[in-house]
Amino acid sequence: MSWDAVDAAIDAALAERRIVGTVVLIAEDGELAYRRAAGLADRETGRPMTEETWFRWSSLTKPITAATTMALVERGVLDLTSPITRWLPDFRPALADGTRPELTVDQLLLHTSGLRYGFGDPTGDYPAAGISDGLDRTTLTLADNLARIARVPLLFEPGTEWAYSVGYDVLGAVIESATGRPLPDVVAELITGPLGLSARFAVESGERLATPYADGVPEPVRLLEANPVPFGDLGVLRMSPERILDAGQFPAGGAGMAGPAGDLLSFLEAIRTGGGPILAAETVAGMLPSRIAREVAPGVTGGFGRGWSVIIDPAAEGSPLSAGSISWGGVFGHSWAVDLERGITIVSCTNTALEGMWGRFPAEVFAAAVAG
Numbered sequence: 001m002s003w004d005a006v007d008a009a010i011d012a013a014l015a016e017r018r019i020v021g022t023v024v025l026i027a028e029d030g031e032l033a034y035r036r037a038a039g040l041a042d043r044e045t046g047r048p049m050t051e052e053t054w055f056r057w058s059s060l061t062k063p064i065t066a067a068t069t070m071a072l073v074e075r076g077v078l079d080l081t082s083p084i085t086r087w088l089p090d091f092r093p094a095l096a097d098g099t100r101p102e103l104t105v106d107q108l109l110l111h112t113s114g115l116r117y118g119f120g121d122p123t124g125d126y127p128a129a130g131i132s133d134g135l136d137r138t139t140l141t142l143a144d145n146l147a148r149i150a151r152v153p154l155l156f157e158p159g160t161e162w163a164y165s166v167g168y169d170v171l172g173a174v175i176e177s178a179t180g181r182p183l184p185d186v187v188a189e190l191i192t193g194p195l196g197l198s199a200r201f202a203v204e205s206g207e208r209l210a211t212p213y214a215d216g217v218p219e220p221v222r223l224l225e226a227n228p229v230p231f232g233d234l235g236v237l238r239m240s241p242e243r244i245l246d247a248g249q250f251p252a253g254g255a256g257m258a259g260p261a262g263d264l265l266s267f268l269e270a271i272r273t274g275g276g277p278i279l280a281a282e283t284v285a286g287m288l289p290s291r292i293a294r295e296v297a298p299g300v301t302g303g304f305g306r307g308w309s310v311i312i313d314p315a316a317e318g319s320p321l322s323a324g325s326i327s328w329g330g331v332f333g334h335s336w337a338v339d340l341e342r343g344i345t346i347v348s349c350t351n352t353a354l355e356g357m358w359g360r361f362p363a364e365v366f367a368a369a370v371a372g
Helices: 006-014 058-074 107-109 127-129 141-152 167-179 183-195 261-272 281-287 360-370
Strands: 019-026 031-042 054-056 228-230 237-239 257-262 292-297 298-303 325-331 332-339 345-349
Touching: 006 019, 006 031, 006 360, 019 261, 019 360, 058 107, 058 167, 058 183, 058 261, 058 281, 058 325, 058 332, 058 360, 107 167, 127 141, 167 183, 183 261, 237 257, 257 261, 261 332, 332 360, 345 360
Parallel strands: none
Antiparallel strands: 019 031, 019 345, 054 257, 228 237, 292 298, 325 332, 332 345
16 A cells, blocks of 8 residues: 555645644555654644654553453453443532432443533533643542532433533542552553553653644744643633643643554554553454444534544545444544454554644545555
Protein backbone atom coordinates (compact mmCIF):
# COMPACT_ATOMS: atom_id res chain seq x y z
CA MET A 1 0.00 0.00 0.00
CA SER A 2 1.20 3.53 -0.79
CA TRP A 3 1.10 5.96 2.08
CA ASP A 4 1.48 9.05 -0.12
CA ALA A 5 -2.04 10.23 0.72
CA VAL A 6 -1.25 10.15 4.45
CA ASP A 7 1.88 12.21 3.82
CA ALA A 8 -0.19 14.63 1.77
CA ALA A 9 -2.75 15.04 4.57
CA ILE A 10 0.02 15.81 7.06
CA ASP A 11 1.84 18.17 4.71
CA ALA A 12 -1.36 20.09 3.92
CA ALA A 13 -2.34 20.48 7.57
CA LEU A 14 1.10 21.87 8.41
CA ALA A 15 1.32 24.11 5.34
CA GLU A 16 -2.14 25.53 6.02
CA ARG A 17 -1.18 26.03 9.68
CA ARG A 18 -4.13 24.01 10.95
CA ILE A 19 -1.83 22.04 13.27
CA VAL A 20 1.59 22.77 14.77
CA GLY A 21 2.94 19.24 14.91
CA THR A 22 1.91 15.60 14.78
CA VAL A 23 2.90 11.98 15.19
CA VAL A 24 0.97 9.54 13.00
CA LEU A 25 1.43 5.78 13.37
CA ILE A 26 -0.38 3.10 11.36
CA ALA A 27 -0.19 -0.64 11.95
CA GLU A 28 -1.43 -3.08 9.32
CA ASP A 29 -2.00 -6.72 10.28
CA GLY A 30 0.19 -6.25 13.33
CA GLU A 31 3.13 -4.63 11.56
CA LEU A 32 4.06 -0.96 11.88
CA ALA A 33 3.43 0.07 8.29
CA TYR A 34 3.65 3.85 8.57
CA ARG A 35 5.35 6.18 11.03
CA ARG A 36 5.95 9.88 10.81
CA ALA A 37 6.68 12.72 13.18
CA ALA A 38 6.25 16.12 11.53
CA GLY A 39 6.09 19.78 12.47
CA LEU A 40 7.01 21.20 15.84
CA ALA A 41 6.52 20.06 19.42
CA ASP A 42 7.12 23.68 20.46
CA ARG A 43 6.76 26.39 17.82
CA GLU A 44 8.27 29.20 19.86
CA THR A 45 11.53 27.38 20.57
CA GLY A 46 11.63 25.46 17.30
CA ARG A 47 11.69 22.10 19.09
CA PRO A 48 10.82 19.44 16.49
CA MET A 49 8.15 16.81 16.93
CA THR A 50 9.57 13.31 17.34
CA GLU A 51 8.12 9.87 17.95
CA GLU A 52 9.37 10.15 21.53
CA THR A 53 7.34 13.32 22.20
CA TRP A 54 4.74 12.94 24.92
CA PHE A 55 1.20 14.25 24.61
CA ARG A 56 -1.43 15.16 27.15
CA TRP A 57 -3.80 12.33 26.31
CA SER A 58 -7.06 13.77 27.64
CA SER A 59 -9.77 11.29 26.58
CA LEU A 60 -7.27 8.84 25.14
CA THR A 61 -7.19 7.86 28.82
CA LYS A 62 -10.71 6.41 28.71
CA PRO A 63 -9.90 3.15 26.89
CA ILE A 64 -7.12 2.53 29.43
CA THR A 65 -9.56 3.02 32.31
CA ALA A 66 -12.10 0.79 30.55
CA ALA A 67 -9.52 -1.98 30.15
CA THR A 68 -8.50 -1.64 33.81
CA THR A 69 -12.14 -1.95 34.82
CA MET A 70 -12.64 -5.05 32.70
CA ALA A 71 -9.43 -6.63 34.04
CA LEU A 72 -10.89 -6.25 37.53
CA VAL A 73 -14.18 -7.74 36.34
CA GLU A 74 -12.22 -10.77 35.11
CA ARG A 75 -10.66 -11.11 38.54
CA GLY A 76 -14.01 -10.88 40.32
CA VAL A 77 -13.07 -7.62 42.03
CA LEU A 78 -15.76 -5.71 40.11
CA ASP A 79 -18.83 -6.74 38.18
CA LEU A 80 -20.73 -4.90 35.52
CA THR A 81 -24.24 -5.05 36.91
CA SER A 82 -23.91 -4.44 40.66
CA PRO A 83 -24.78 -0.96 41.95
CA ILE A 84 -21.65 1.13 42.37
CA THR A 85 -22.85 1.94 45.89
CA ARG A 86 -21.31 -1.46 46.69
CA TRP A 87 -17.95 0.35 46.42
CA LEU A 88 -19.02 4.00 46.79
CA PRO A 89 -21.85 3.89 49.35
CA ASP A 90 -22.20 7.69 49.50
CA PHE A 91 -22.41 8.22 45.74
CA ARG A 92 -26.17 8.34 45.15
CA PRO A 93 -27.11 11.13 42.73
CA ALA A 94 -30.85 11.65 42.32
CA LEU A 95 -33.12 12.24 39.37
CA ALA A 96 -34.94 15.55 39.10
CA ASP A 97 -37.93 14.03 40.90
CA GLY A 98 -35.78 13.14 43.91
CA THR A 99 -35.65 9.39 43.36
CA ARG A 100 -32.20 7.82 43.62
CA PRO A 101 -31.68 5.09 41.02
CA GLU A 102 -28.78 2.66 41.22
CA LEU A 103 -25.89 3.29 38.83
CA THR A 104 -23.84 0.35 37.57
CA VAL A 105 -20.28 -0.09 36.37
CA ASP A 106 -21.55 -0.85 32.88
CA GLN A 107 -23.56 2.37 32.76
CA LEU A 108 -20.41 4.31 33.63
CA LEU A 109 -18.47 2.52 30.87
CA LEU A 110 -21.19 3.20 28.30
CA HIS A 111 -21.95 6.81 29.33
CA THR A 112 -25.54 5.84 30.05
CA SER A 113 -25.49 6.72 33.77
CA GLY A 114 -27.21 10.11 33.51
CA LEU A 115 -24.02 11.93 34.47
CA ARG A 116 -22.53 14.50 32.11
CA TYR A 117 -19.55 16.83 31.60
CA GLY A 118 -19.52 20.53 32.46
CA PHE A 119 -19.06 21.48 28.81
CA GLY A 120 -22.31 21.14 26.93
CA ASP A 121 -24.27 20.74 30.17
CA PRO A 122 -27.83 21.66 29.14
CA THR A 123 -28.72 22.71 32.68
CA GLY A 124 -25.55 24.53 33.66
CA ASP A 125 -25.58 22.65 36.96
CA TYR A 126 -22.10 21.15 36.64
CA PRO A 127 -20.28 24.47 36.10
CA ALA A 128 -22.39 26.05 38.86
CA ALA A 129 -21.38 23.25 41.24
CA GLY A 130 -17.68 23.72 40.47
CA ILE A 131 -17.28 20.17 39.18
CA SER A 132 -13.94 19.38 37.57
CA ASP A 133 -13.94 17.70 34.15
CA GLY A 134 -10.48 16.31 34.89
CA LEU A 135 -8.84 18.76 32.48
CA ASP A 136 -8.37 21.71 34.81
CA ARG A 137 -5.88 22.24 37.60
CA THR A 138 -7.86 22.10 40.81
CA THR A 139 -7.56 21.88 44.57
CA LEU A 140 -10.30 19.23 44.63
CA THR A 141 -9.56 15.66 45.58
CA LEU A 142 -11.31 12.85 43.73
CA ALA A 143 -13.60 12.42 46.76
CA ASP A 144 -14.38 16.15 46.74
CA ASN A 145 -15.28 16.02 43.07
CA LEU A 146 -17.50 12.97 43.51
CA ALA A 147 -19.35 14.68 46.35
CA ARG A 148 -20.10 17.62 44.05
CA ILE A 149 -21.18 15.34 41.20
CA ALA A 150 -23.51 13.42 43.52
CA ARG A 151 -25.32 16.61 44.51
CA VAL A 152 -26.40 17.42 40.94
CA PRO A 153 -29.53 15.73 39.52
CA LEU A 154 -29.01 13.09 36.84
CA LEU A 155 -29.98 14.02 33.30
CA PHE A 156 -32.05 10.87 32.75
CA GLU A 157 -32.93 7.47 34.16
CA PRO A 158 -29.71 5.42 34.02
CA GLY A 159 -29.53 3.02 31.10
CA THR A 160 -32.09 4.84 28.93
CA GLU A 161 -29.98 7.42 27.05
CA TRP A 162 -26.37 8.37 26.20
CA ALA A 163 -24.49 11.44 27.42
CA TYR A 164 -20.72 11.90 27.43
CA SER A 165 -19.74 12.24 31.05
CA VAL A 166 -17.43 12.23 34.04
CA GLY A 167 -18.43 8.58 34.46
CA TYR A 168 -14.85 7.46 33.86
CA ASP A 169 -13.63 9.63 36.73
CA VAL A 170 -16.27 7.94 38.88
CA LEU A 171 -14.95 4.60 37.59
CA GLY A 172 -11.51 5.64 38.83
CA ALA A 173 -12.98 6.09 42.30
CA VAL A 174 -14.75 2.71 42.06
CA ILE A 175 -11.44 1.09 41.12
CA GLU A 176 -9.65 2.74 44.04
CA SER A 177 -12.32 1.68 46.53
CA ALA A 178 -12.56 -1.89 45.22
CA THR A 179 -8.80 -2.46 45.28
CA GLY A 180 -7.79 -0.22 48.16
CA ARG A 181 -5.07 1.24 45.95
CA PRO A 182 -4.54 4.46 43.96
CA LEU A 183 -5.84 4.33 40.40
CA PRO A 184 -2.39 4.96 38.83
CA ASP A 185 -0.98 1.94 40.66
CA VAL A 186 -3.79 -0.32 39.47
CA VAL A 187 -3.44 0.90 35.89
CA ALA A 188 0.30 0.29 36.02
CA GLU A 189 -0.12 -3.23 37.40
CA LEU A 190 -2.88 -4.39 35.06
CA ILE A 191 -2.39 -2.45 31.81
CA THR A 192 0.67 -0.29 31.24
CA GLY A 193 3.10 -2.59 33.07
CA PRO A 194 2.24 -5.80 31.20
CA LEU A 195 2.34 -3.90 27.90
CA GLY A 196 5.64 -2.18 28.71
CA LEU A 197 4.16 1.30 28.38
CA SER A 198 5.51 4.45 29.99
CA ALA A 199 2.24 6.45 29.93
CA ARG A 200 1.11 7.66 33.34
CA PHE A 201 -0.98 10.18 35.27
CA ALA A 202 1.78 12.67 36.14
CA VAL A 203 4.99 13.74 34.40
CA GLU A 204 7.97 15.09 36.30
CA SER A 205 9.36 17.31 33.56
CA GLY A 206 7.75 19.25 30.75
CA GLU A 207 10.71 18.84 28.40
CA ARG A 208 9.36 15.75 26.66
CA LEU A 209 5.80 17.09 26.43
CA ALA A 210 4.44 18.69 23.31
CA THR A 211 3.44 22.29 23.91
CA PRO A 212 -0.34 22.56 23.49
CA TYR A 213 -2.01 24.97 21.07
CA ALA A 214 -5.59 25.90 20.29
CA ASP A 215 -7.19 26.60 16.92
CA GLY A 216 -6.59 30.12 15.69
CA VAL A 217 -6.28 32.36 12.64
CA PRO A 218 -3.91 32.65 10.87
CA GLU A 219 -2.29 29.93 12.99
CA PRO A 220 -2.92 28.05 16.24
CA VAL A 221 -2.38 30.01 19.44
CA ARG A 222 -0.35 28.76 22.38
CA LEU A 223 -2.70 27.31 24.99
CA LEU A 224 -2.11 29.18 28.22
CA GLU A 225 -3.16 28.09 31.68
CA ALA A 226 -6.95 28.15 32.18
CA ASN A 227 -7.63 29.96 28.89
CA PRO A 228 -11.09 28.94 27.67
CA VAL A 229 -11.07 26.93 24.42
CA PRO A 230 -14.21 27.25 22.25
CA PHE A 231 -15.81 23.82 21.91
CA GLY A 232 -18.32 24.28 19.10
CA ASP A 233 -21.92 24.23 20.24
CA LEU A 234 -20.85 22.67 23.56
CA GLY A 235 -19.54 25.90 25.06
CA VAL A 236 -15.94 26.18 26.25
CA LEU A 237 -13.28 23.90 27.70
CA ARG A 238 -10.94 24.88 30.50
CA MET A 239 -7.77 22.88 29.90
CA SER A 240 -4.73 23.26 32.13
CA PRO A 241 -1.40 22.53 30.42
CA GLU A 242 0.20 22.43 33.89
CA ARG A 243 -2.12 19.79 35.34
CA ILE A 244 -0.09 16.81 34.12
CA LEU A 245 3.04 18.26 35.82
CA ASP A 246 1.33 18.39 39.22
CA ALA A 247 1.39 14.98 40.92
CA GLY A 248 -1.02 16.35 43.52
CA GLN A 249 -3.92 16.48 41.06
CA PHE A 250 -6.52 13.75 41.40
CA PRO A 251 -6.03 10.96 38.84
CA ALA A 252 -8.76 11.53 36.27
CA GLY A 253 -9.80 8.21 34.75
CA GLY A 254 -11.44 10.09 31.91
CA ALA A 255 -8.71 12.49 30.87
CA GLY A 256 -5.69 12.39 33.17
CA MET A 257 -2.88 10.49 31.44
CA ALA A 258 0.03 11.47 29.23
CA GLY A 259 2.29 9.42 27.02
CA PRO A 260 3.79 8.99 23.56
CA ALA A 261 1.74 8.01 20.51
CA GLY A 262 3.48 4.64 20.37
CA ASP A 263 2.07 3.65 23.75
CA LEU A 264 -1.46 4.16 22.52
CA LEU A 265 -0.73 2.13 19.37
CA SER A 266 0.62 -0.76 21.47
CA PHE A 267 -2.47 -0.72 23.68
CA LEU A 268 -4.88 -0.61 20.72
CA GLU A 269 -3.05 -3.42 18.97
CA ALA A 270 -3.45 -5.54 22.10
CA ILE A 271 -7.19 -4.86 21.96
CA ARG A 272 -7.37 -5.58 18.21
CA THR A 273 -5.63 -8.93 18.60
CA GLY A 274 -7.76 -10.19 21.48
CA GLY A 275 -6.40 -8.58 24.63
CA GLY A 276 -3.23 -10.47 25.45
CA PRO A 277 -1.47 -9.94 27.83
CA ILE A 278 -3.97 -7.65 29.60
CA LEU A 279 -7.43 -9.13 28.92
CA ALA A 280 -8.98 -12.41 27.86
CA ALA A 281 -10.27 -12.63 24.30
CA GLU A 282 -13.85 -13.13 25.47
CA THR A 283 -13.62 -9.96 27.58
CA VAL A 284 -12.44 -7.92 24.61
CA ALA A 285 -15.18 -9.44 22.47
CA GLY A 286 -17.68 -8.08 24.99
CA MET A 287 -16.14 -4.60 24.86
CA LEU A 288 -16.14 -4.15 21.09
CA PRO A 289 -19.81 -4.14 20.03
CA SER A 290 -22.10 -1.15 20.23
CA ARG A 291 -24.46 -1.33 23.19
CA ILE A 292 -26.14 2.09 22.94
CA ALA A 293 -26.97 4.48 20.12
CA ARG A 294 -25.75 8.07 20.25
CA GLU A 295 -26.24 11.02 17.95
CA VAL A 296 -23.14 11.79 15.91
CA ALA A 297 -24.82 14.39 13.66
CA PRO A 298 -28.39 15.65 13.32
CA GLY A 299 -30.46 12.67 12.24
CA VAL A 300 -27.47 10.30 12.30
CA THR A 301 -26.75 7.76 15.01
CA GLY A 302 -23.61 5.81 15.82
CA GLY A 303 -22.78 3.28 18.47
CA PHE A 304 -20.81 3.15 21.69
CA GLY A 305 -19.15 0.15 23.33
CA ARG A 306 -17.21 -0.30 26.54
CA GLY A 307 -14.60 2.39 26.08
CA TRP A 308 -15.07 3.78 22.56
CA SER A 309 -17.41 4.72 19.77
CA VAL A 310 -18.43 2.05 17.27
CA ILE A 311 -19.16 2.63 13.58
CA ILE A 312 -22.60 1.20 12.79
CA ASP A 313 -23.38 2.57 9.30
CA PRO A 314 -20.27 4.06 7.65
CA ALA A 315 -22.23 5.78 4.88
CA ALA A 316 -24.71 7.42 7.24
CA GLU A 317 -21.97 8.43 9.67
CA GLY A 318 -19.73 9.77 6.90
CA SER A 319 -16.87 7.50 7.93
CA PRO A 320 -14.28 5.80 5.70
CA LEU A 321 -13.94 3.05 8.32
CA SER A 322 -15.63 -0.34 8.09
CA ALA A 323 -18.75 -1.19 10.08
CA GLY A 324 -17.72 -2.38 13.53
CA SER A 325 -14.62 -0.18 13.66
CA ILE A 326 -13.88 1.48 17.01
CA SER A 327 -12.50 4.98 17.54
CA TRP A 328 -12.30 7.98 19.83
CA GLY A 329 -10.20 11.09 20.41
CA GLY A 330 -8.86 13.58 22.91
CA VAL A 331 -9.47 17.31 23.18
CA PHE A 332 -5.78 18.24 23.31
CA GLY A 333 -5.75 17.23 19.63
CA HIS A 334 -5.77 13.46 19.10
CA SER A 335 -7.76 10.80 17.31
CA TRP A 336 -7.46 7.05 16.88
CA ALA A 337 -9.27 4.25 15.09
CA VAL A 338 -9.11 0.47 14.78
CA ASP A 339 -10.63 -0.90 11.60
CA LEU A 340 -11.16 -4.48 12.67
CA GLU A 341 -12.26 -5.68 9.25
CA ARG A 342 -9.18 -4.30 7.51
CA GLY A 343 -6.76 -5.08 10.36
CA ILE A 344 -5.60 -1.45 10.48
CA THR A 345 -4.89 0.59 13.62
CA ILE A 346 -4.38 4.36 13.28
CA VAL A 347 -3.04 6.74 15.92
CA SER A 348 -2.96 10.44 15.14
CA CYS A 349 -1.63 12.67 17.91
CA THR A 350 -1.20 16.42 17.48
CA ASN A 351 -0.59 19.35 19.81
CA THR A 352 -3.48 21.36 18.37
CA ALA A 353 -6.96 21.49 19.87
CA LEU A 354 -9.45 20.93 18.42
CA GLU A 355 -8.32 20.44 14.80
CA GLY A 356 -6.39 17.33 15.77
CA MET A 357 -9.45 15.73 17.34
CA TRP A 358 -12.40 16.52 15.08
CA GLY A 359 -11.12 18.75 12.27
CA ARG A 360 -10.20 17.95 8.68
CA PHE A 361 -6.86 16.51 9.74
CA PRO A 362 -7.91 13.25 11.43
CA ALA A 363 -10.67 12.74 8.87
CA GLU A 364 -8.16 13.01 6.02
CA VAL A 365 -5.61 10.80 7.76
CA PHE A 366 -8.20 8.08 8.43
CA ALA A 367 -9.50 8.19 4.85
CA ALA A 368 -5.97 8.02 3.43
CA ALA A 369 -4.95 5.20 5.77
CA VAL A 370 -7.76 2.86 4.74
CA ALA A 371 -7.87 3.80 1.04
CA GLY A 372 -7.01 1.05 -1.42
